[in-house]
Amino acid sequence: MKKLETVNCEELMTEPLKPIEFVVDNLITQGLFILAGAPKIGKSWLALDICLSVAKGEPVLNAKTSQGTALYLCLEDSRIRIQNRLYEMTDEPTEQLHFALIADTIGSGLEEQIEKFISEHHNTKIVFIDTLQKIRSDSPDSTYATDYRELSVLKSIADKRSVAIVLVHHLRKTKDADPFNMISGTTGLSGCVDGSFVLSESKRGSRNATLYCVGRDIENREIELKFDSEQHRWISDETFSEKENKSKIFIEKIFDFMIERKNFVGTATELANLIAPRFDSEIFPNRLTRNLVQNAYELSSYGIKFSSERSHGARRIRLELLSGDGSDSKNMPL
Numbered sequence: 486m487k488k489l490e491t492v493n494c495e496e497l498m499t500e501p502l503k504p505i506e507f508v509v510d511n512l513i514t515q516g517l518f519i520l521a522g523a524p525k526i527g528k529s530w531l532a533l534d535i536c537l538s539v540a541k542g543e544p545v546l547n548a549k550t551s552q553g554t555a556l557y558l559c560l561e562d563s564r565i566r567i568q569n570r571l572y573e574m575t576d577e578p579t580e581q582l583h584f585a586l587i588a589d590t591i592g593s594g595l596e597e598q599i600e601k602f603i604s605e606h607h608n609t610k611i612v613f614i615d616t617l618q619k620i621r622s623d624s625p626d627s628t629y630a631t632d633y634r635e636l637s638v639l640k641s642i643a644d645k646r647s648v649a650i651v652l653v654h655h656l657r658k659t660k661d662a663d664p665f666n667m668i669s670g671t672t673g674l675s676g677c678v679d680g681s682f683v684l685s686e687s688k689r690g691s692r693n694a695t696l697y698c699v700g701r702d703i704e705n706r707e708i709e710l711k712f713d714s715e716q717h718r719w720i721s722d723e724t725f726s727e728k729e730n731k732s733k734i735f736i737e738k739i740f741d742f743m744i745e746r747k748n749f750v751g752t753a754t755e756l757a758n759l760i761a762p763r764f765d766s767e768i769f770p771n772r773l774t775r776n777l778v779q780n781a782y783e784l785s786s787y788g789i790k791f792s793s794e795r796s797h798g799a800r801r802i803r804l805e806l807l808s809g810d811g812s813d814s815k816n817m818p819l
Contacts, residue, residue: 499774499793499800501781505702508539508610508649510548514702515647516679517640519617521654521668526684526694527712528653531719532613533557533570535651539611540582546696546708546721553610554581556602558588560619573717581608590620591635596642603646614639615653632673640677656683664697684710684719694719732783735776738763740787743806750803777802 492500505514513535522528535555538545542552559567567584583602589595603609614620621635636652643650654674656667664683668675675681680700687693692712696719699705710719742760743749749756753770761768774793777784781791790805 495795499778501778501785501791503782504779506551506647508551508553509535509545510550512546512548512682512698512703513611513649513651514679514700515643515649516702517636517643517677518649518651518700519654519668519674519678519681520651520684521656521681522684523656523686523689526686527692527719528684529559529562529615530570530712530717531684532615532651532653533559533567534574534718536582536611536613537571537574537579540579541577546710546719547724551610552581553608554583554606555610556583556585556599556606556612558585558612558614558620560586560588560614561616562586570717588614588620590622591638592622595620596638599639599642599650600646603642603648609646609648611649611651613651613653617652617654627671629671629673629676632671633677634673636674636677640679643679652678656685665699696721732776732780736780736783736787739777739780739784739789739804743789743804746804747806748804750801752799753802756802756804774800774802777804 507514520528520532535545535550536557537543537555539550539553540555542550544550564586567586571578583606585598588598599612602612624631639650639652642648655669657669659667661667664685665675665681667683668681680698680703683697685695685697687695692714694710694712696708696710698708708721708723710721712718713720738760742763746759749759753774757768757770757773760773777791778793784791788807790803790807792803794801794803
């Protein structure tokens with residue numbers, strides 16, 4: 486029997502961790518997702534657009550992308566259809582977008598195929614599989630356990646390799662007030678994935694649609710879309726209103742403080758009192774500790790090492806500027 490690995494609450498809350506990364510800002514993080522919609526609604530156009538945009542580092546649906554390699558398993562398409570679609574969308578090819586028209590099924594080689602591709606393309610950001618049904622096993626058993634077990638294989642790859650995997654899927658014909666209840670299959674599918682998207686036209690053939698979004702690390706939202714027949718893209722008129730980036734402001738203040746101070750060792754209360762004049766609002770020690778922990782990864786990229794330790798019953802914060810006067814550190818973008 487394997488030993489149960491546990492982590493102490495205090496250790497977890499003071500451990501600097503790499504933040505969740507978005508492949509498409511506010512929409513797709515690293516992890517496993519479902520993109521579902523009715524047949525011929527335009528799911529594949531959206532899938533191709535996202536892959537092409539990530540490969541080129543261009544915005545999609547008014548959202549920024551993290552540029553890198555994209556793999557599109559277009560398992561219901563032919564080579565000529567994909568070529569035609571590409572020419573409808575762009576005149577500039579990119580070496581960072583790859584296609585596969587044939588793939589094995591889950592449990593019969595698909596996992597190894599995806600892993601091998603990622604190993605050969607270390608900058609892989611996203612993998613689209615169009616459609617989920619094409620890579621499922623031939624088992625007639627359609628239960629929660631089966632659905633969850635099959636998708637867990639892909640989720641493990643996404644988590645281990647830090648990539649986004651998006652499964653294009655269909656909706657059942659039965660209407661429901663909750664669009665996510667219309668995703669074909671058992672709730673084992675939605676229970677396993679990190680997020681789901683449902684593309685639904687307001688009227689069949691209108692080319693006006695709503696993209697319903699829900700997920701563990703994304704905000705629940707509804708995005709109004711219109712299919713642009715000139716560009717062959719789903720277009721959003723929405724501007725994702727970026728909230729004031731408090732993390733960047735916080736890091737800038739700490740960065741400036743450390744350039745002057747170089748080192749700090751003390752309690753959160755002592756640090757709060759020292760940096761309070763730099764902020765427009767009150768600095769609470771418990772929130773200060775949380776902000777340092779949650780921004781520790783980013784602080785390290787600016788040459789600031791953060792650690793926290795308990796000494797004589799009190800928790801002490803240790804900050805160290807590793808780059809001397811900070812001249813070699815990044816310039817803070819605001």
